[in-house]
Structure formats: C-alpha cells, structure tokens
Amino acid sequence: MDQKELLQDLLKKREGLQKEMIEIQNQYNNKKDQYLRLQGSIDVMDLLLREEEAGHPIEEDTVV
Secondary structure, three states: OOHHHHHHHHHHHHHHHHHHHHHHHHHHHHHHHHHHHHHHHHHHHHHHHHHHHHOOOOOHHHOO
C-alpha cells in the first residue's frame, strides 16, 4: 500500500468515525430529551399528589 492509498484509507476511516459520532450524539440528545420530559412529568405528578394530600396548593418555595 503506497502513501496515497494509506492516506485515502485513513480519510475514509475518519469519515466513518465522524458519521458514527454524529449518530451517537443524536441518540444521546434524544435520550436526554426523553429523560428531561420524564423528569418534568414526575415533578408535576409529585407536586399534584403532595397538594392533594395537603388539601391546598403548595407554594413554589417549598417545591422539592
């Protein structure tokens, strides 16, 4: 394998890795978004249940 072929091979491998990294980053961002939405839902449900148990709205400064 001469230097030009070696360079082309390395460039091709780099391009493949870049594509994989972008795909992994997109998957990470999607999972992070799902996590944040789920956490928001949990926080709201927790607040509603605590308000129901307390029998009155809970002030923002007491939200955990």
